[in-house]
Amino acid sequence: MANxxxxxxxxxxxxxxxxxxxxxxxxxxxADLLLKEGxxxxxxxxxFSFGSMDAIAHLQNDPxxxxxxxxxxxxxxxxxxxxxxxxxxHLTAYMTLGFSQTPWQAVDVNIRGVQNMLEACxxxxxxxxxxxxxxAVYGYGPGIKGELVEEGPFHxxxxxxAAILYGASKIMGEQLCRQYHQSFGQDYVVMRYSxxxxxxxxxxxxxxxxxxxxYDLVRQxxxxxxxxxxxxxxxxxxxxxxxxxxxxxxxxxxxxxAVNVSGPAPITTGELVQLVLxxxxxxxxxxxxxxxxxxxxxxxxxxxxxxxxKAGQVIGWKPVIEMREGIxxxxxxxxxQERHS
Numbered sequence: 001m002a003n004x005x006x007x008x009x010x011x012x013x014x015x016x017x018x019x020x021x022x023x024x025x026x027x028x029x030x031a032d033l034l035l036k037e038g039x040x041x042x043x044x045x046x047x048f049s050f051g052s053m054d055a056i057a058h059l060q061n062d063p064x065x066x067x068x069x070x071x072x073x074x075x076x077x078x079x080x081x082x083x084x085x086x087x088x089x090h091l092t093a094y095m096t097l098g099f100s101q102t103p104w105q106a107v108d109v110n111i112r113g114v115q116n117m118l119e120a121c122x123x124x125x126x127x128x129x130x131x132x133x134x135x136a137v138y139g140y141g142p143g144i145k146g147e148l149v150e151e152g153p154f155h156x157x158x159x160x161x162a163a164i165l166y167g168a169s170k171i172m173g174e175q176l177c178r179q180y181h182q183s184f185g186q187d188y189v190v191m192r193y194s195x196x197x198x199x200x201x202x203x204x205x206x207x208x209x210x211x212x213x214x215y216d217l218v219r220q221x222x223x224x225x226x227x228x229x230x231x232x233x234x235x236x237x238x239x240x241x242x243x244x245x246x247x248x249x250x251x252x253x254x255x256x257x258a259v260n261v262s263g264p265a266p267i268t269t270g271e272l273v274q275l276v277l278x279x280x281x282x283x284x285x286x287x288x289x290x291x292x293x294x295x296x297x298x299x300x301x302x303x304x305x306x307x308x309x310k311a312g313q314v315i316g317w318k319p320v321i322e323m324r325e326g327i328x329x330x331x332x333x334x335x336x337q338e339r340h341s
Contacts (some may be wrong), residue, residue: 003312005257007187008127012069012085012247013038018082020117021070021091023051026193027200029060029243030089034063039064043083046092049074052269055200058094078120087250089130090117090299096136100162104309110169111176113229118180129188130249131177133258135193135235135306136167150192160187173333174258181256189249189315190258191242194306198326199333208330214273215331218280228288230270234308237263238321238329248317259311263319263326275327 010017015032018025022044036044044056044067059065070077070310072092082088092113094106114131121129138148139155140163156164156170180186201208214224245261267275272287311317 004231004254006253007254009021009253010128010250014041014152015039016041016043016084017087017089017250018043018045018085019091020045021051021093022046022067022092023048023053023055025055025198025239025255026196026246026335027051027089027091027227028059028200029198030091030246031065032248033057033240033243035059035062035064037120041066042067043081043085045070052202052242062217066161072109072116075119078116080122082117082124082126085126086122088117088121089125089132089246089250090114091132093132093169093173094116094166096166098245099165100160103162106165107169110166111172113174114173117223118176122180122184122186124294127187128250128255128287129177129186131171131173131188131190133174133190134167135192135194135260135262136163137170137174139167140164146232148260148304148306149236150260171231173277178256185283186247186310189252189254190244191249192258192260193242194237194260194262196239196242197236199331200239204286209325210269210328211272211276211333214276215280215334218276218282218284219261221282221284223287224273224276226270226288227292228269228275228290230268230273230286230288232269233266233304234269234272235262235266236326237319239260241319241321245311245315245317248315252315254314254327257314259317260306260308261311261317261319263307264307264322267323272323272327275324276331278324279328279331280300 010181017039021027021338023046031042039065043066068081070081121167138152140159174190177188197208217224225289242261262293
């Protein structure tokens with residue numbers, strides 16, 4: 001902690017917190033936890049172009065909840081939304097798919113949108129900003145090896161442009177936070193999320209799509225598909241752990257710092273499929289499907305890990321949900337949704 005700058009620590013019970021990109025997996029769970037911890041008011045900001053009202057429907061009757069329809073590209077919207085707010089959790093972003101399909105919008109939202117929010121925070125003197133970044137800031141491809149610590153480099157050789165653009169946009173967002181801290185004293189903490197998964201995740205979410213597809217195949221009595229050799233490294237973190245990390249960052253005195261928010265341990269694709277088979281009590285064997293010629297894998301063979309030690313030191317956080325428990329919770333939620341649909 002000696003090398004970490006000291007800034008403002010928020011008292012959740014006395015605070016008005018705005019979540020940008022609130023109609024999302026992380027947004028809805030973070031709002032849940034803020035209410036549980038006694039937040040004075042929670043403002044849920046979204047333009048609902050991707051996020052679903054279903055994700056936050058259970059919150060609408062709480063008198064401390066305020067839903068704000070606003071767009072990250074409209075600075076006047078953000079100036080109005082952040083008036084009287086103590087802390088902002090900025091989750092709004094296009095993912096890799098967006099940079100492939102709609103790159104103009106993705107660049108605008110992930111860079112100019114962050115700049116707009118930081119400017120609104122400056123004008124309205126927001127005490128603390130939590131910026132949702134990603135382990136994509138370390139890049140992709142064969143150069144990714146060893147421990148991906150917060151001070152590590154960015155790798156781009158051999159990776160698809162959309163993936164690199166997404167990672168680069170998160171680097172830009174992080175550096176905009178740094179600039180606003182250096183120029184205007186804006187306190188912030190950057191959260192570099194690993195792959196987030198958990199209850200309330202929809203099928204559009206690439207994070208859980210493979211888990212859901214595997215589950216569907218197994219329930220139909222079909223062998224799950226194992227791409228490549230099944231040794232790809234995956235780094236998941238359960239959404240409840242991410243929500244806890246967001247609150248820990250708000251409540252900490254840390255500022256001008258970035259921390260990894262990763263799960264207890266990495267997992268291979270093969271191990272992930274086995275967890276789904278175990279949950280379904282299935283003895284099916286995965287069908288190994290070799291990669292087609294020219295296929296570029298972003299990760300392989302347990303070559304890297306994403307330690308979260310710094311988050312423990314800086315904001316007092318560590319993950320508690322093991323992958324087996326997280327998969328069970330996700331699939332049990334899925335079954336509950338089907339029973340009530």
